[in-house]
Amino acid sequence: xxxxxxxxxxxxxxxxxxxxxxxxxxxxxxxxxxxxxxxxxxxxxxxxxxxxxxxxxxxxxxxxxxxxxxxxxxxxxxxxxxxxxxxxxxxxxxxxxxxxxxxxxxxxxxxxxxxxxxxxxxxxxxxxxxxxxxxxxxxxxxxxxxxxxxxxxxxxxxxxxxxxxxxxxxxxxxxxxxxxxxxxxxxxxxxxxxxxxxxxxxxxxxxxxxxxxxxxxxxxxxxxxxxxxxxxxxxxxxxxxxxxxxxxxxxxxxxxxxxxxxxxxxxxxxxxxx
Numbered sequence: 001x002x003x004x005x006x007x008x009x010x011x012x013x014x015x016x017x018x019x020x021x022x023x024x025x026x027x028x029x030x031x032x033x034x035x036x037x038x039x040x041x042x043x044x045x046x047x048x049x050x051x052x053x054x055x056x057x058x059x060x061x062x063x064x065x066x067x068x069x070x071x072x073x074x075x076x077x078x079x080x081x082x083x084x085x086x087x088x089x090x091x092x093x094x095x096x097x098x099x100x101x102x103x104x105x106x107x108x109x110x111x112x113x114x115x116x117x118x119x120x121x122x123x124x125x126x127x128x129x130x131x132x133x134x135x136x137x138x139x140x141x142x143x144x145x146x147x148x149x150x151x152x153x154x155x156x157x158x159x160x161x162x163x164x165x166x167x168x169x170x171x172x173x174x175x176x177x178x179x180x181x182x183x184x185x186x187x188x189x190x191x192x193x194x195x196x197x198x199x200x201x202x203x204x205x206x207x208x209x210x211x212x213x214x215x216x217x218x219x220x221x222x223x224x225x226x227x228x229x230x231x232x233x234x235x236x237x238x239x240x241x242x243x244x245x246x247x248x249x250x251x252x253x254x255x256x257x258x259x260x261x262x263x264x265x266x267x268x269x270x271x272x273x274x
Contacts (some may be wrong), residue, residue: 004005050092062078074111075117079103082120100129108141119156121139128238140161149183156229161178178211179202182197183201183202186198224243244264
């Protein structure tokens with residue numbers, strides 16, 4: 001029997017699935033194009049709510065339709081749509097980031113081996129959507145399938161998890177273990193600089209494990225680390241705002257792209273509050 005005939009049901013199914021998704025995506029693109037061409041501040045809340053409803057439908061389709069072996073394509077497509085969702089600041093101000101976790105459930109279920117989505121998982125789900133427990137659970141599920149060199153930067157995922165556990169869960173013991181795993185994986189990674197990173201990661205793990213530290217200082221350090229490793233300007237700005245609002249600390253950028261942390265004078269804080 002002709003093998004092409006044997007495979008035709010799969011091919012037809014894949015085409016049908018892609019057509020359904022294309023229709024959903026075209027609806028989103030059309031709505032977004034209309035919003036760009038005819039911006040209307042008065043209807044922003046309604047437009048944002050309608051867009052979110054369409055995205056929920058799209059996510060339902062992505063979750064329920066079979067991928068017919070195109071897992072990587074499915075994950076990539078979903079991630080690209082997440083980036084569009086996450087980057088639409090005006091709409092997210094109206095509707096929040098509550099769908100972020102739903103995107104990553106699909107992305108990491110279809111392709112847990114791609115590194116880039118993990119960089120956005122922490123910031124979008126923990127920081128913006130306010131679901132750190134969900135983010136950590138997804139990180140743990142993904143890490144269970146990864147290895148120190150699969151992908152080579154996988155040890156960073158342990159570090160992201162450790163930072164989430166400090167900033168959002170106040171779980172310093174768990175963070176110490178995450179940083180210890182990050183150090184162990186860095187020692188086995190082929191990623192350039194990993195061997196150097198293992199030492200700082202182990203130092204952090206040992207420091208947290210001792211428990212003899214000022215939680216405020218650890219939190220400030222973790223926020224600064226998030227600023228350095230943020231995958232986008234939006235996350236970076238959010239972390240800077242948290243340092244200012246929680247600890248009265250200003251981020252002072254230098255010409256070489258580095259930054260200093262500067263305590264805001266009490267008089268400046270009072271002026272900002274009045």
